[in-house]
Amino acid sequence: DGGITQSPKYLFRKEGQNVTLSCEQNLNHDAMYWYRQDPGQGLRLIYYSQIVNDFQKGDIAEGYSVSREKKESFPLTVTSAQKNPTAFYLCASSTRSVTSYGYTFGSGTRLTVV
Amino acid sequence: KQEVTQIPAALSVPEGENLVLNCSFTDSAIYNLQWFRQDPGKGLTSLLLIQSSQREQTSGRLNASLDKSSGRSTLYIAASQPGDSATYLCAVLGLSGTASKLTFGTGTRLQVTL
Numbered sequence: 001d002g003g004i005t006q007s008p009k010y011l012f013r014k015e016g017q018n019v020t021l022s023c024e025q026n027l028n029h030d031a032m033y034w035y036r037q038d039p040g041q042g043l044r045l046i047y048y049s050q051i052v053n054d055f056q057k058g059d060i061a062e063g064y065s066v067s068r069e070k071k072e073s074f075p076l077t078v079t080s081a082q083k084n085p086t087a088f089y090l091c092a093s094s095t096r097s098v099t100s101y102g103y104t105f106g107s108g109t110r111l112t113v114v
Numbered sequence: 115k116q117e118v119t120q121i122p123a124a125l126s127v128p129e130g131e132n133l134v135l136n137c138s139f140t141d142s143a144i145y146n147l148q149w150f151r152q153d154p155g156k157g158l159t160s161l162l163l164i165q166s167s168q169r170e171q172t173s174g175r176l177n178a179s180l181d182k183s184s185g186r187s188t189l190y191i192a193a194s195q196p197g198d199s200a201t202y203l204c205a206v207l208g209l210s211g212t213a214s215k216l217t218f219g220t221g222t223r224l225q226v227t228l
Contacts, residue, residue: 042217042219048213050213090157098145098214099145099207100146101163102146102148102163103148103205106157107156108157
């Protein structure tokens with residue numbers, strides 16, 4: 001079945017440590033996105049990529065980095081510069097016809113600072 | 115800047131009731147509106163997508179309407195069941211600069227009791 005796979009499901013980060021969240025899709029979608037979800041707030045866009053080897057900052061990109069070396073993969077690194085990284089992270093993808101078909105989301109990664 | 119509001123924030127109904135969830139948005143220049151379901155600790159599952167030129171979409175017991183001019187959408191759930199208990203999110207796709215952007219509401223948490 002086609003879909004988006006996020007791993008790990010749970011991740012713990014120590015102070016000053018960089019961690020990478022994985023996102024893989026087999027939907028042949030061109031665009032991929034990373035969102036952050038905090039309690040009581042709507043999802044906020046971190047980074048997005050519309051084609052391989054190109055990506056754009058979203059609304060809250062500070063302290064995060066991404067790469068898009070393959071169409072199927074869009075990993076997110078949470079760097080030590082992100083001062084409040086504890087949150088639920090969601091990866092999404094869409095075709096070029098996003099206005100017609102919308103977004104597909106993965107199952108999420110919960111990141112906790114210890 | 116697009117803002118999306120969902121009312122009520124939480125709702126509890128007995129099994130079998132019909133119910134309506136509300137979503138309002140401030141900028142009517144949208145491409146589409148998408149309703150999602152989120153179970154605790156899980157990712158988002160797309161329920162319905164209404165394109166800007168459409169008035170409503172139906173899937174099983176779910177019916178979503180869109181009044182773009184007034185900036186409103188409703189999600190109608192018929193004959194509610196305990197399995198419908200989840201958080202329901204609406205999101206609008208609009209233009210932000212040269213790219214499209216998905217803006218989320220904070221959700222309505224629904225509990226259907228026996």
